[in-house]
Amino acid sequence: MVEGDVAPQVQEDDDEEDDETEELPVEPPTEESHPGYEYIQQEGDTEAKIELGEQLYFDPRIxxxxxxxxNTCHNVMEGGDxxxxxAxxxxxxxxxVNSPTVWNSGFHHTQFWDGRADTLADQAEGPIVADVEMGMPDHEAALDRVRAVDGYVEQYEEVYGDEVESDDPEDLVTLEHTVDAIAAYERTLVTPNSSYDQYVEGDADALTEQQLDGMESFQELGCQSCHSGPMFSGQWDDPESGEGVYQRHPTFEDNPQCEEYVEEYDLMENPGRAGVTDDEADEYMYKVxxxxxxxxxxxxxxxxxxxxxxxxVRVMATCQLDEEPSDEEVEDxxxxxxxxxGEYPEQEMTRLPAPSGESMIPADADAEFEDIEEEPEEDTDQVEADGGDGIPGMTIATAVIALAIATATALVGYTRRLDE
Amino acid sequence: MVEGDVAPQVQEDDDEEDDETEELPVEPPTEESHPGYEYIQQEGDTEAKIELGEQLYFDPRIxxxxxxxxNTCHNVMEGGDxxxxxAxxxxxxxxxVNSPTVWNSGFHHTQFWDGRADTLADQAEGPIVADVEMGMPDHEAALDRVRAVDGYVEQYEEVYGDEVESDDPEDLVTLEHTVDAIAAYERTLVTPNSSYDQYVEGDADALTEQQLDGMESFQELGCQSCHSGPMFSGQWDDPESGEGVYQRHPTFEDNPQCEEYVEEYDLMENPGRAGVTDDEADEYMYKVxxxxxxxxxxxxxxxxxxxxxxxxVRVMATCQLDEEPSDEEVEDxxxxxxxxxGEYPEQEMTRLPAPSGESMIPADADAEFEDIEEEPEEDTDQVEADGGDGIPGMTIATAVIALAIATATALVGYTRRLDE
Known part of the structure; x- marks a missing residue:
């Protein structure tokens, strides 16, 4: 764990070749390196809880x-996305929106692009019941899947049994415990010791000449005005959970080059944080x-x-800093x-506790958009109550389309070549 | 590795409690226990090749x-399905059809339910280009995804470089090498030391009384007529690759109870091995x-x-053996x-080699059924040439439906609540 000012220093080693490096070529853009797991570890992040969280994280049966x-959208075997x-x-x-990386997400001070969750645990609640993600009709249905697995119930009891003083699966396998365990696992996903970290910690040879040039350009163009701190994600002075750093994107939408980017990359299709706060001032604001x-x-x-x-890099320089970087600057x-x-830590592949001889996924799980067809009114209300995250009033049309898709998919599936 | 006759023996241990067990309660249904990895390991199954195969096995980007x-359909964190x-x-x-388990699949003497692949390597070719599985338009497109990752190319060179005497990604990253590596990894997926294995190897206490009763019923009903050998999958006398054991299912379709099962579980919806051989005699024949x-x-x-x-167990007793087992027999x-x-071996979670700063999945990868829309004639021919695995002549209709789905999905996606 590194705190406070960690000014780059010349590494004191016995390697004679390095002894001549007395001064660092440029100042690094932040004064701290990458804090370790210890920084975000919470009391109660036991091995048993982390293991349970990892199993839940990798369990598609929910x-x-x-x-x-x-892990489907936040793949820890890749860059965490x-x-x-x-997605x-x-x-x-x-x-x-694009899936953010889960690596180092424990260091973030708010979650989701629009910051609608304060903590990792809060974040984990959403995707389970999001129609376009894990698609469970409600949290209880997801918890019932977990409760059906004896091995899971035993693990919840080991981790949370003392707390609830009960061995009833209903009391043990709760949403609170589930996302608590997932968050405990996610906090372990820390990648230390990048070349940059090594540089900040005193190894002046850790960066190439081009990287050092790039670091200078990064400072000169002003990228650091947003991407500061050890996570390069904004303020880093022991902020409260929920205090994310947001920036309007695009900021310089009138820049002609930025206008082109906005068009090409659909940068203004989504209201950003305004979708959560319903405040016009938050339009196109995104978490850094x-x-x-x-x-x-x-x-x-x-x-x-x-x-x-x-x-x-080009898009950000143009749209956020109103700059026109040269090709060389961009490359650097x-x-x-x-x-x-950083270094991705080695992990043991987890094993998912299995039910014995019983099917976990209902045979009719492929009936598409079932919940919408059944409860159109309720769904519309929910969308509205949630602060305009979707477009209300489309429910009947959606149901009709859904039915068409279900039928068409069945037909297409039937006519297509099989390979299992 | 266990070969030949391994008659159950009383375990010679120092535990006094066990010393009285002089005779085994019943003979086990096979005379061999579970062969180990050594039995199926092939020359050239190096650590580097196995690691490469594991990465490819877990890589959704292909x-x-x-x-x-x-791993999506053959999840090694679960029962291999x-x-x-x-799927x-x-x-x-x-x-x-139901995804078969990948665990111990190296011991099978044919692959797929209808036995249309002789080896694990042959099997691995199919799903990559199957429309309803990984959906790549052709193998070259999949290989190009792999070739785009420098880390992969380096690993192929390490594993296959000497063989092809080239460092050209086109020569290194071939379909043959890709499925060879995947098969090498799959061969490692062996689960030894089940209670049954322990029993066969001489520990008479490894099975419960109920399990022993069940073993007797298993023999008496005749389950072993198909599920014989150490894999309980049929013949096991060093068969050739490709020599699977098949059985008609259902065999006793006229049994009234079986008729009900056929109806309820769609047991005769699929032609079975006849879909591969086009031979009426192979209708409803499936690999054991x-x-x-x-x-x-x-x-x-x-x-x-x-x-x-x-x-x-009920379905099999009725439809394959024309028996009516009692509730007790079924439970036993x-x-x-x-x-x-068996025991699932511990595995290190693999890391997928990543390209640096470049998108691997094209932005238009979500346009559904693209290849069909583009090349309707060719696809139809292919299906026909492949021996009737699909229903030819539906291509135009399919394209229309596909377009409807693509449009509808886009609309629905747009109107639904977001949670990322």
Missing amino acids: SETGTISC DSRPT MGVHGQTGP PTLRNVEHTAPYMHTGEVPTLEEA ITAFLTSLT | SETGTISC DSRPT MGVHGQTGP PTLRNVEHTAPYMHTGEVPTLEEA ITAFLTSLT
């Missing part, structure tokens, strides 16, 4: 179709995302439509950003 | 939408599946519509089958 887990423009959930449906491991999270932007990191900054890739 | 990997009636691939499409870890692979049968293991046999659950 989704409507049994195919989507947290899904390599896609926007794909049950029935091949896609959401409107971390730049840690950013080379592994293509494609970019909240719409996920920017295909390369170089292009992302991109090189610098790759120095933010 | 699918059209970037969401489906081998997907807990679903039938769900790209765009939420489902196939016609392993019973190893069967308690973890619900739901059951090739249609995946039988929800519990007990019900599966089910208990015996749980003794076939």
Whole structure:
């Protein structure tokens, strides 16, 4: 764990070749390196809880179709995301924004692009019941799937049994405990010791010449005005949970080049934080995302439509800083950003506790959009009450379309070549 | 590795409590226990090749939408399957048959329910380009995704470089090498030391009284006539690759109770092996599946519509053996089958090599059924040439439906509540 000022220092080692490096070529853009797991670890993050959280994180059986887990969209075997423009959930449906990385997400001070969850635990509640993600009709239905597995119930009892003084699965396997365990696992997903960290900790040779040039350009252009702090995601002075750093994107939408980007990458299709606060001042405001491991999270932007990191640098320079970076500057900054890739910790592959001889996924789980067809009114209300996250009043049309899709999919599925 | 006759013996241990067990209560149904990895390991199954195969096995980026990997339907964190009636691939499409387990699949002497692949490597070719699974338009497109990742190319070079004497990604990242590596990984998926194995190896206490009773009923009813050998999947006398054991299912379709099962569980919806051989004699013939870890692979049968293991035992006794087992027999046999659950080996979670700063999944990967719309004639021919695995002549209709789905999905996606 690194706190406070950690000015770059010349590494004191016995390697004679390095002894001549007396001064660092440039100042690093932040004064702290990457804090470790200890920084975000919470009391009660026991091994048993982390293991339970990991199992839940990787368990697709908690989704409507049994195919989507947290890891589907936030793949820890990759850059903590899904390599896609926007996430794909049950029935091949896609959401409107790019999946943020789960790596180092424990350091964020707010969750989701629009900051509608304060904590990792709050965040984990959403996707389970989101129609375009895990698609469960409600949280109880998801918890019932978990309760059906004896192995899970035993683990919940081990982790939470003392707290609730009960061995009733209804008391043990609650939403609160479930997201608490998932968050405990997610906090362990920390990538230390990037080249940048090594540099800040005193190894002046950890960055290439191009990366150092890129670091200078990063400062000069002003990228740090938003991407500051050890996570390169904004303020970092022990903020409260829920206090994310937001920035309007695009800021300079009238810049002609930015206008083109807005058009090409659909940058203004989504209201941003205004969708949560219903406040016009929050229109197009987005959480400043971390730049840690950013080379592994293509494609970019909240719409996920920017295909390369170089292009992302161009878009940000133009739309956020009203600058026109040279090709060399873009290449250098991109090189610098790759120095933010940390070490992914080794993990044991988890085993999901299995029910004995019983089917977990109902045979009719493939009936698409069932809940919408059954409860159109209720759904519309919910959308409205949730602060305009969707477009109300489309429910009947949606049901008709849904039925068409269900029928068409069945037909197409029947006519297509099988390979299982 | 266990070969030849391994008659059950009384365990020679120092535990006084066990010393009195002089004779085993019943003979086990096979004379061999579970062979180990050594039995199926092939020359050239190096650690590097196995690691590469594991990465490819877990890599969803090789699918059209970037969401489906081998592991999606054959989840090694579960019973090696997907807990679903039938597999769900790209765009939420489902196939016609239940995903078989990947655990111990290296011991099978043919692959797929209808035996249309002789080896694990042959099997791995299919799902990559199956419309209802990974959905790539052709193998080259999948290989191009792999070639785009420098880390992969380096690993192929390490594993196959000497063989091809080239460092050209086109020569290294071939379909042959890709499925060879995946098969090498799959061969490692062996679950030894089940209670049954311990029993056969001489520990008379490894099975409960009920499991022993179940073992007797298993023999008496005749389950072993198909489920013989150490894998409980038929003949086991060093058969050639491709020589699977098939059995007509249902065999006694005229049994009134079986008629009900056929109706309820759609047991005769699919032509079985006749779909491959085009021979009427092969109608409703299916590969005899392993019973190893069967308690973890619900739901059951090739249609995946039988929800519990007990019900599966009833269906098989009725439709395959023309027997009417008592409730007690069914419960006992089910208990015996749980003794076939082995130890899942611990595995390190793999890391997928990532491209630096570049999007791997094209932004238009969500345009559904693209290839069909583009090349209707060619697809129809292909289906026909493939021996009637699909229904030809539906291509134009399919394209229209596909377009409707694509449009409808876009609309629905847009109107639905977002949670990312």
